[in-house]
Amino acid sequence: MAGSMAQAQSQSFNVVDIKIEGNRQATSNLILSVVGIKKGDDLTATVTQDALRRLYGLGFFKDIEILAEEVTGGLNIIIKVTELPKLRNLIFEGNKEIKSGKLKDELGLTTSHYLSNNLVFEKKNKIIDLYGEKGYFMADVKYELKYNDDSTQADLIYKINEGSKVKVEKVFLTGNVRVKADDIIGKMRNRKRGFLKSSNFDKEKYPEDKDKIIEYLHQQGYIDAYLKSDSIAVDSASNKMSIYLDIYEGPRYYFGKTTFSGNEVLPANILEKALKYREGEIFDNEKFDESFYELYFLYQEKGHLHVRLIDDRKTRDTLIDINFDIAEGLPSEVNLVRIIGNTRTKEKVIRREMTLRPGQVFHRSLLLRSIRDIMQLNYFGNVTPDIIDLPSGDVDLTVTVEEKPTAQVSAGAGYS
Template sequence: MTQRTTLLIACWLLLAGASGALAQQQAAGPPPAAPAPRTIVAVDVVGARTVGARQVQAWADLRPGDLFSNDAAAAAIRGLFDTGKFSDVFVYRQDEPDGVRVILNLTEFPRIKEIVFKGNEKVGEKDLEEAFPPLIGQFANRAVLVRELQPLRDLYQEKGYYSMEAHLDSSVVDTNNLMQLVVTVDEGEKLKARTIDFEGNTVFSDDDLRGKMKQSTGGFLRSSTFKPQQFDADKEKIALWYRDHGYLDAQVTDVDMEFAEDRAKVDLTLHVEEGPLYTVGDINWEQNERFDDLAVASRILLEKDDVFRESDYQETLRALHSLYWDTGYIYITIEPEREIRDHVVSVTFRFQEGEPARIRDVRIVDNQKTRDEVILREMRLYPGDVFSNSLIELSQRDIFQLGYFNNVMPEFQPADQDGDIDLIMKVEEKQTGQFSFGMAYSAQTSVTGFIQIAETNFRGKGQNIGLAWQFGSRQRYIDLNFTEPWFLGTQTLVGVDLFDRYQYNFDDFYESRLKGAAVRLGRRIPGTRFSRVGLR
């Protein structure tokens, strides 16, 4: 006869402890022995709706041919619970003539088919969706889901809401074991900085350091809302302020945050380690061949025995790089070596100059309307020229000042093994056409209407065309203008104006009419880019 014995989780985990208690109550004999291990002949999985039987067996670590025991059953239960996919796990054994059949009876958590946010008024749903983990299709294990709320708390804290609370609700589970997860948010109020104090500062006062921070405790046109990212940036600003006054080791080592009972206000205390004051020692340079010592020295801002200021040091590096970049040495490497003795900083700049680079090609990209030649004629560097960083910056400025672009960014690509480069000007075009209309009234002109149309980049050729039309019973005019800033491909401006104007003066009983045309000529002043002399 087949005997079936039900083994529940409580039996497996409490068996050892229960035996001690039974020994006290039943002094007449020893506790009952656990069933002897038997070979597993089959493992049946019941209740798994979306997880395969083989996967369940692997998690339970129970397979035909293994020995089945109390310990094996307990380990299987723990293993299945640890997956986070099951709300209930039961293990049954059924004795067979040649071994034991193991039955794993499971109840899966429902899967999430939709996530809905409620209560969020100050943070948009899109921001919440981006911060919340992608849980669609995942098992709705509440113990796991509660941990997933932390990114939402972090998001709210970044925006200053430290009292935010969130909890989970779920709607009715459908027949497919799918559910809607509802995340309800209690946003609370923004955290305000009540006080900002410092400890460890002797060189600069609290007011000096507070003045370097964007975070404030409120005041005229200043908000006291606590913003963590801004506050972190403020800590770095304080350290930079110290380093720029010779305290190279200064840092904000810790921050104490004491919250008010309602967590709506916080007292901030920043702990500062100032360190010693550093001064400038010897400044040397080596391996400069392209420029003589005088040219290099003219770019160095550090003076011996002065306070060692980090800003002077960084600006010196920029100036030395610029010296070389303006003459084509874009592959220059400057290796500064600092030597510190007794709080005196000596610096040696070592140059690896390389060879100058030339411009092989100049290309314009992302211009949908504006023609290449309109942009290229504003360039100060051309194919074959030696690379110059300052001329590229001037070209970037001149193109931007055309008024056709939101942004102009130079990019560089290696062109050949000689180190030459292709210069790519990447532009972002903007709307250049304008249209306006309206009505007006005055005692002299009565009711008038107007229409104005202007295009500063006509046909993408950089030409300017405009129409102004005003109409009414006492005043009418129409003006038409056209400007070609590069006539026949030269830096000569040619413009034509046509006009027809009529006005009736009601008070003096006279009228006037004027028709005509005007021609404008201009030429760029040599050495400038946007200055012209003209004649009309």
């Protein structure tokens, strides 16, 4: 504020006239519409402060002054602005690992952007982050603005010193009691590796590394294990990194007794044969999941496509007892079989190879046999089945075939 407005902080004045000065690219109409002050308005300190806030919010101006001149009937208002330069060219120097086109896409700067200090600094940090993601933690970025003759535009030049990739010198692991640190760290991509293998830090692989070490512990029976904390430290002098991991290992668990309830179609001794683990073995989630799916496939083979399996686990010391509660449901029958995709091969040729047909109870093995026999005709590059559930509990089956080009069909093969 300047002139008599400095003495009018608690007063209201009538606006007689309002002018804009200093604008070169932003139009006066735009500035006036954002300011929201018109001839005849009452001007107060609050109105003035709100106008300044809105103008700066545009991001177009380096400096703004609202000056007032006392005249008969009120005040003449002059809004003086100093515009920021608009981006003319975006230039990168020194970049090899990240191409200029990639950097431009990531920064998202266009010639419509005004170059404020905050914006230029923000994009500089974005470049540093991009290099950090590629393992160049010591990358240094400086910038320079080169103005045109009237300073309305500027070339923004980012000068990049990429440095070299940070190498992992050592992984420090704490919290492990029974499992050797080397066995756990050995599951990581980011670790100090042999002479012929790269030890460069790969930021994208780091989250996977943290998941892998916990998955490994779970597979070893330590199903309560989790990562308590992790951190990294880079020695700028040597450009080498240390990784610090602290885990909770917990007790080691073993498979206990496995029981079944709700099963009538399949007896327990048949279900037990599908299990991929035995009582007393180290508990392994992967083996448990495989067993779960094998049980499901057993029922699918019997036509029970809507079987529901719920596992109830109970812990006895370090033993995990499992009961599979089974809701078998009713077997599903095949309602319709649709053949699609055949343009040269007659449908009856395909249907006569189908072992699984309408009216039959669905059997997974019959479906697989049908697909195999259709493929053996040597007319098709691919055969894809799709099982469609019906409200009745039965299913429709759609078989989609992809016919081979005529030249690829074996000599002597027919289509009728």
